[in-house]
Structure formats: structure tokens, C-alpha cells
Amino acid sequence: MTVQPPSFFELSQENDFEETMAGPVTELWHQRQEGMFQGSNHTNIGWAALTGNNPDKAIIVVNGRIESYWKYQELFYDLVRQGYDVFALDHRGQGVSDRLAEDTELGHVGHFDDYVSDLDTFIESVVKPKGYQQLFMLGHSMGGTITSLYLARHPGTIERAVLSAPMHGININKWMRPIASPLARVMEQLQGQPSYAPGQVPYYPKPFGSNPLTQSKVRYQWFRDLYERKPELKIGGPSARWVWQGLAAAKRCISEAGNISTPVLLLQAGEDTIIDNAAHQQFHQAMVQANRDCQFKVIEGARHELLFEADTYRTPALASAFEHFRKAEIPDA
Numbered sequence: 001m002t003v004q005p006p007s008f009f010e011l012s013q014e015n016d017f018e019e020t021m022a023g024p025v026t027e028l029w030h031q032r033q034e035g036m037f038q039g040s041n042h043t044n045i046g047w048a049a050l051t052g053n054n055p056d057k058a059i060i061v062v063n064g065r066i067e068s069y070w071k072y073q074e075l076f077y078d079l080v081r082q083g084y085d086v087f088a089l090d091h092r093g094q095g096v097s098d099r100l101a102e103d104t105e106l107g108h109v110g111h112f113d114d115y116v117s118d119l120d121t122f123i124e125s126v127v128k129p130k131g132y133q134q135l136f137m138l139g140h141s142m143g144g145t146i147t148s149l150y151l152a153r154h155p156g157t158i159e160r161a162v163l164s165a166p167m168h169g170i171n172i173n174k175w176m177r178p179i180a181s182p183l184a185r186v187m188e189q190l191q192g193q194p195s196y197a198p199g200q201v202p203y204y205p206k207p208f209g210s211n212p213l214t215q216s217k218v219r220y221q222w223f224r225d226l227y228e229r230k231p232e233l234k235i236g237g238p239s240a241r242w243v244w245q246g247l248a249a250a251k252r253c254i255s256e257a258g259n260i261s262t263p264v265l266l267l268q269a270g271e272d273t274i275i276d277n278a279a280h281q282q283f284h285q286a287m288v289q290a291n292r293d294c295q296f297k298v299i300e301g302a303r304h305e306l307l308f309e310a311d312t313y314r315t316p317a318l319a320s321a322f323e324h325f326r327k328a329e330i331p332d333a
Helices: 014-029 069-081 113-130 142-153 177-191 217-229 240-255 277-289 311-326
Strands: 033-038 044-050 057-062 085-089 134-140 160-164 264-269 294-299
Touching (some): 014 217, 033 113, 044 069, 044 113, 057 069, 057 113, 113 142, 134 142, 142 240, 240 277, 264 311, 277 294
Parallel strands (some): 057 085, 057 134, 134 160, 160 264, 264 294
Antiparallel strands (some): 044 085
């Protein structure tokens, strides 16, 4: 007899958040494995894993800009309770990985494709040797960009993927869109060394009331408290180079979408002000026109951080993700 995993309604909830985080989540987090590998240009990339839960299937979580796997302890707890081993990495220039600029709070990257190469190295050197029959991927925001490009360039590795508010475009004022990338290139040349893009600043904890990320006060406060307890995780605004590299990568996601053979579920946050939601339609259309499997679901009323949102939005987002993954369940022997 197959043991059924917890129902979607047994996902971690805001009403019990503090108790859950202090109890079972902390207990599980203490069981994590952590390590480093060398990514492109000999950059040290940090990773974490929670294994021993399922020998057959694992989920690789690909987080967004300014994030760290430390932020996703609640999500990892929910993934483990749903019956998956979990792997995650911190991208170059953020989290516990090597920083790429003298200002350690500057969000910088040399080449966006380095993120994709690092993910490939992580999967080949850390995840695959475990011998799982099925690998799944959950990419959020910038991690959705990285996931999209990885899927397009490495077919056959990932069974199914979920893109949470993926950065297939950045929400920029219409009049700025044609000049954003060339302006960022010019600024990079004028600066001479990695520096903040115009209007960007080092890390600061934006008050909950004015934050564009989530409507969950308890989750938002936990995230901000985490970065105060571990200030080495703090990342502020992006560099000028990151801006034009990110814009170019977002466009490549759409142009390469037809090469993705992995079934994809794209989750859009209906009230997202960070990502250009119109670009999701372009990505979805590109996959469909290439006869690829891309499901599209809008979580109405949700802000950008679907995996960190209020239960009203987070629960249906995760329920849809698990439903998508379970379409590839290994049949009982």
C-alpha cells in the first residue's frame, strides 16, 4: 500500500507560523546537508539539501535575486512533507556564495549564463550522483529565468518544472523600456567598476506596509529578521551590468522557449509589480506554438512572492505545483 502524503490543506499556515518555524521547521533544518562547489570562473557556490525522505524523487529549488536557501526553510518543510527530497543552491554573488563586487551588498553578475552553468554543474556533480529516478524543478523570479534557460538547453534531465512569477520580463515604465538596456550599458562603462544601477541602493528593510512582495506580515517579518540575524545574506539593488544582462536573459527565455521539452506550469502573481506579466503570455505562446506542454495559472490578487505570500495565495499556488509534479508520479511496483 502506498502511503499518501499530507493533503494540500496541511501545508504550513500563517496561524501556526511561529510555532511551526520554531518547532518542526527548525528540527528539519538542523538535518540539512551543506556544501560548496566551484562554478564558472572558479566561483564558490553554496548549496543545501534535505535528503533521506524519498530515494526516487527530488525537487531542485532555484531561488530569486537577493535570496538565499536560508529564506526557504518553510517551503523546504512543506516539500519534504509532500514526499520529496530537496536541493537548493545560492547563486553567485548572493547568499552564502562568493560575492562578485567589492561592495558585498551589490547585486552583480558578469554573465547571466553563468547562473545557468552553475545550476548545471550543481545538478551534475551534487544531485545526479544520488541516483533519483525523477528530478523536478521549482524556479522563482530570477530563478525562473535561470530555470527556463536551463530547461531549454538541457532537455531530458527534469521531469516537470514549475515557474513561480518567473522573470521573463522586468516591470519597467513604457517610456523607459526601449532605452533601459542601452542606458544600463552606458552607465556600466561610465562607472568603470561594478556599481549600483540608477535609482538602486544597498540593502535596507522596507517596511511591511510599503513592500511589493507579499501580503503575509508574519512571513515578511521572519524574512527580514533572518537577514538581521545573518547579515552576510543581505543584498541590495542590482548593478548596471546586472540590469542589461537580466533584460537580455529574459528575452532569451522567450526566444528559446520552443526548445523546452519538459512539461511546465507557469504561475503568475496577479498583482505583481516586479515582473512584466505580459512577458509570461509571450513565453507561454512560444511554448504552445512549438507544441510544448506549458500550463498557465494566474493566482489572482497575489503579489510577487507566491511562495512567501499569505495563505490565501500561497496555498493554491503550491497545490497547483504539487498537482503538476504528481502527473509524473512513478507507478507503484
